[in-house]
Amino acid sequence: AGGVVLEGITKRYSGQVAVDALSLDIRPGEFLSLLGPSGCGKTTTLRMIAGFEHPDAGDIRISGRSVLGQPPFKRNVNTVFQAYALFPHMTVAQNVAYGLQQRRVGKAEIRERVGAALGMVQMRSFADRKPTEMSGGQQQRVALARALVNRPSVLLLDEPLGALDRQLREEMQLELKLIQAQLGITFVFVTHDQGEALSMSDRIAVMRAGRIEQLADSDTIYSAPASAYVAAFVGQQNFFDGTVTADGSGVESAHTMVRPATRITQVAPGVDARAAVRPEFVQISTERPDSDVNVAQGRIIGVSHLGETMQFLVQFGSDMSIIARRPTPDAPRVSIGDTVWCSWRAESVQVFPID
Template identity: 80%
Template sequence: MATTVSNTVEADASGPREAEGSVVLDRVTKRYGEMAAVDDLSLDIRPGEFLSLLGPSGCGKTTTLRMIAGFEQPDAGDLRISGRSVLGVPPYKRNVNTVFQAYALFPHMTVAQNVAYGLQERRVPKAQVRERVAEALAMVQMRSFAERKPTQLSGGQQQRVALARALVNRPSVLLLDEPLAALDRKLREEMQLELKLIQAKLGITFVFVTHDQGEALSMSDRIAVMREGRIEQLADSTTIYSNPVSAYVASFVGQQNFFSGTVSADGSGIASEYGVLRPAAAVTAVGPGQRARAAVRPEFIEITADRPAVDANAVEGKVIGVSHLGETQQFLVQLGPEMSLISRLPTPNAPAVGVGDRVWCSWRPGSVQVFAEDEAITEDGFSAPPTTTAIPTT
């Protein structure tokens, strides 16, 4: 399901024009032999926005980025940057820069020399080079490290230098290919904040490729969730998380508890092996009597020792795992031989239950989402999800 969002921000007598910093992919296809890595994809990236291409390995996100950068050429369709077609235009003639997962800094050069390299290749006057290098290093908080070599820097510091090297050229579009993947969790979270602040300050279009849903949700103005070379859903973070258009998106972005069942005759609920799941409104996405998959996120599942007054949206099980995650506690509750639920609750409100306890799990109708059975996939994005959701037990 390719998704297109119109992006016409300027107009003249000849019609609408695309603004500086816009990126438009118009029915782009890229094949490797018989395989379509990107399949008839249309996408408008707005000037100055932070857009993430999110998906599992093999979904086409990196190929899409490489075509924008000019490292790959489409087999069909058009690709425009700032309103100009770049088909056949080499990378060095596009007003874009790329930050890779491997920072590729020159080890024999200082930090300042690494950042200055691109400007010197373009024969920018020396005075301007010094000024722009100092400005770029200050922006990423690395000015005091200007005379150090890359081997004298931590991974996070090298990442900042690679970012400064890309920004110093003042591109219209900055492409980032999983640049935070090699960093530890704490540093990665810090750099997520810094990247978003830098992007907001500069107003440059950022196109960020990641398989990490947390990165995409925390930084992006919009997220394009990709599947088999196409865009499954394109929306802001809140919409992607709260209103996924398919089980694929629901499963890939955040955790889900999935129930397989059949839509009731009046569409009021999904009859599963473990009880009836009733959404807030009648099911319309799947017809009466059809197989469907209902989803409930872990944070919406309450755990109590006593049976709830209403049977719908309530199931009994045994606690088989408890994990303390700091601000939240996570419970794994087994319902049957092949079915378990994850509940994640704020630590101050978490129930005092342990492994082996019998509990009731319940959730509100507004927390139930329903998808067609044939859309269901696993967390790795390739096959129907199992009825058991496994997490480490403690």
């Protein structure tokens, strides 16, 4: 496996910055995801690693060597796109063999490597089919086999599961992760789906406007987001905007005092801040809790069954609502219109500057 080092790479399109002095050190054999909303520069970053685009500034090193100036086929990198781009008139085996034939690999070796690559994605029995005779998920497996057959040291994947329906996508997530672990290839995986990034990645680089906002493992990204942007993009959040108290102990919002477990140091007293509490940390009760911080009284305006969890929407005053999510077996028996108390532990409160 090869490591990929991006050193201050910048890409502009007609003056507009798509990737902004981005630096990232991807470890050999790592599953790294680039996560962010549409337009934040994920694809452009991937295309520069692949060699389809050239940075205006900065350096790219693969396995320790600068690849600037090297064409894509010399980089020992392969890309899998969302659109599978298989040749429709060729069989599965011919599609997978194509690149090897171009490189004049011997017939016997091609047969063996195509068989092995199709085996990895469990498509051996489809070798003689045409792409048009297969489902989207099967076509995407073939596209993956076609990339793996070249034995790249780095595989770049640009929203490869984006076109699949949810159940198939979740199956493929597990399989991709398994294949990556077995082969030990470095995966750089682009997605705008936070659940997908959280479930598959060794580390996630959360991108914003061409830069990396936070680089960390899934646990850290979820439980200790570096900014309100990351907190909002990964998982659901309830935000309470307010002002940090003079003693730095809490954020005074219109509906309640929100108090974290430790003194607020990231925002000065008297300055506006955003406190965040995830829905799974919000308790709902019909009796008033005996605390007057981290508590808010409201009215149930929505109840949704999500299978394993139940979700409650609680409105305070006229302009604010928060979401509470409870495991279905422990969910409170409340309905729309009920007056309830929401509460949460100080340990679940995070405070961010407003940006």
